[in-house]
Amino acid sequence: MSQVNPEFYPLHREWNVKVFSLPKIPRGKMGQPIVLREILKAILDNVPYNTKMKFEGSSSESTLDQLCTWLRPVGLVFKDGGMWKISEESKLYLETEDDLYLTAIFCANVRFIGELLINLEKPLMALDLLEIANENYNLNWETKSEIGNRLTWFRQLDLVDFNDLKNTYHLTEKGEKFVKNIKYVHPNEIVINGDNTIHETEIPVSNWAERLIEMDQEKLKARKASIGYIPGNLTDICETLSGYIQLIFTNIDKDSIFKYSKETLNISASSANSFITTLVNIDFLDRKSRVLCVASETAKKWLTTKSALDLVYCLHAKVLYIFEILFELSKNSLSAKELAVIAKVSYGFETERIDEIRKRLTILQCALLVQEESPGKYCLTKRARNVLENVSMQHKNDIELSHRSEENNVNNENLIVNDNLTELRLASKDSTNPSRFEKAIAWAFSALGFNTSWLGGSGKTDVLVNSPSIPKYSYTVTVDAKSTYSGVVSEGQINFDTLKEHKKLHSADYIVVVGYSFQGERLIKRAKEHDVVLIDVDSLENLIRSHFKLPLEPTAYKKIFSQSGKVEISCLENEIKEIKRSGDLLQSVMECLILESNDPITEGLLYEKDIYRTLRNDDRFDIPPSLDEIGTMLNFLSSPNLGCVGKSKEGYYALGTIYEVKNKFNFYANSCLV
Helix, strand or coil, X not given: CCCCCHHHCXXXXXXXXXXXXXXXXXXXXXXXXHHHHHHHHHHHCCCCCCCECCCCCCCCXXXXXXXXXXXXXXXXXXXXXXXXXXXXXXXXXHHHCCHHHHHHHHHXXXXXXXXXXXXXXXXXXXXXXXXXXXXXXXXXXXXXXXXXXHHHHHHHCCCEXXXXXXXXXXXXHHHHHHXXXXXXXXXXXXXXXXXXXXXXXXXXXXXXXXXXXXXXXXXXXXXXXXXXXXCCCHHHHHHHHHHHHHXXXXXXXXXXXXXXXXXXXXXXXXXXXXXXXXXXXXXXXEECCCCEEEECHHHXXXXXXXXXXXXXXXXXXXXXXXXXXXXXXXXXXXXXHHHHHHHHHHXXXXXXXXXXXXXXXXXXXXXXXXXXXXXXXXXXXXXXXXXXXXXXXXXXXXXXXXXXXXXXXXXXXXXXXXXXXXXXXXXXXXXXXXXXXXXXXXXHHHHCCCEEEECCCCCCCCEEEECCCCCCCCCEEEEEEECCCCCXXXXXXXXXXXXXXXXXXXXXXXXXXXXXXXXXXXXXXXXXXXXXXXXEHHHHHHHHHHHHXXXXXXXXXXXXXXXXXXXXXXXXXXXXXXXXXXXXXXXXXXXXXXXXXXXXXXXXXXXXXXXXXXXXXXCCCCCCCCHHHXXXXXHHHCCCCCCCEEEECCEEEECCCHHHXXXXXXXXXXXXXX
């Protein structure tokens, strides 16, 4: 056994022609390198191709022919005249048995081999590596399996070690030496293809597909968030769908679909069943009975074109955030992560489903609607811009603000709030720029009505929050921001002693740590022991959304800050109910007075008791408003500066319509603009 001089390591393919996966090599007790050598020797020894290769400790029953088929994409073997032969690189590997040379072969022919290793110069979790692969190298992997395959290989060769306490991987000394001898691709070096639709003037879509998306806002918002499971490579989605539609063109039982799925795509019955559900959800399959299925009329129409663009229209009719992605990309080039955050903030997604966004982007790329502007950043094609001018889309779920009288101002303010919530989420995972998250948190607490100061800097409190009142009644909160690449804040990232020092330095009443999410029972326990409340981004966003609909006084938020451990925003339920009740009471009292304005008996004059009799059966109130509540509201509405209600000895009466009341409140709200 000898080592190959790194000068003789194989030349790298261009990134765009490198393969995506390591070859499927059985492991067994011997390890994959030894198994690979046995396979290569079997080729040299002219072992029959239909021989089932056996390896100690492995249950594999693959034939030599199957194993060769798996090895061919990385250049270890090739076919010549119907015969399997090993490459020159494989010959050198067999002579030297240098597993580092074999790894260099993989680096030269497979994406994200050397690129993964170079990223492990600092400890990372498998999930971090998956995100780097998808965001920086556009690999669109939905699971960690490809990352796991690579890490397994590297660990067998002692290039990478695993810290089971922190669940992270890092280079060994041997790995550090190896990466100095290999080449790898930087994301900026990846060549992006140009726009092939630049000269299109008309949209090449079928008329029936255009009719599918003639939908109102109610239907658009009722679409499903998930596309669902689709087998095989998503770039081959049209071919996959075409095969299945032809299979189910007429009535067919599910068992036949399961057999077809196993033999064609090697997927299990449960996976095939998930795909059947997907086909039903996108209206490509009709269930005739529990076991019988048939292609829908939409599917049959699509089969006549097999068009990726027609497919996108079909998806938009049934699934959230399809053409809406194009709308977002029409303003700026965005990454899958950024699009996932916008989906959560503005389009009704319950969570940031980056896997769903990647599915959409791949399909949109197949339809020539989206392309990469730079690695991991997507932009529109000319075709997409043409489509945007002719399709109906869901309106963004803007936060409703009542303190603007002009519609344009309302929309602008909504946009600002949504953009800031999006920034809050993105910043929480930008571990390379801590101040970005600190500034976003300062905005978040100011949006809740607090005076905030961004301090930042090493050894300082990140954000200082003060309730706006006189010193006797105000309180102060020190806020520590924790941005992490994975989004998970663990115990080792929080120094509780430092947090207590910051609290003492600022004579603060409460301590808060804000992060994307918090993990670990020990972390929660320690936070409780030190009277620290952990606020995750979801909870902070929900507080802001609730505040813009039902604004609470700063004193109410003491319930949030006086907690310890993970925050529970449900503690504000009573305060939220009270302010909602006040709003309902204001509206119902005005409606009651306006309704009575033309009554010939009362002549529009009502006392508290008269209004009580009307409101005691109002469905808006769990408990009927008391006479005191009604009296307080009447005094408020009849105050000289508001003047919505008049008062005489005979009772109260309305001084205008409900719209005039709204205009008066808008006037005072606009007078408070900063």
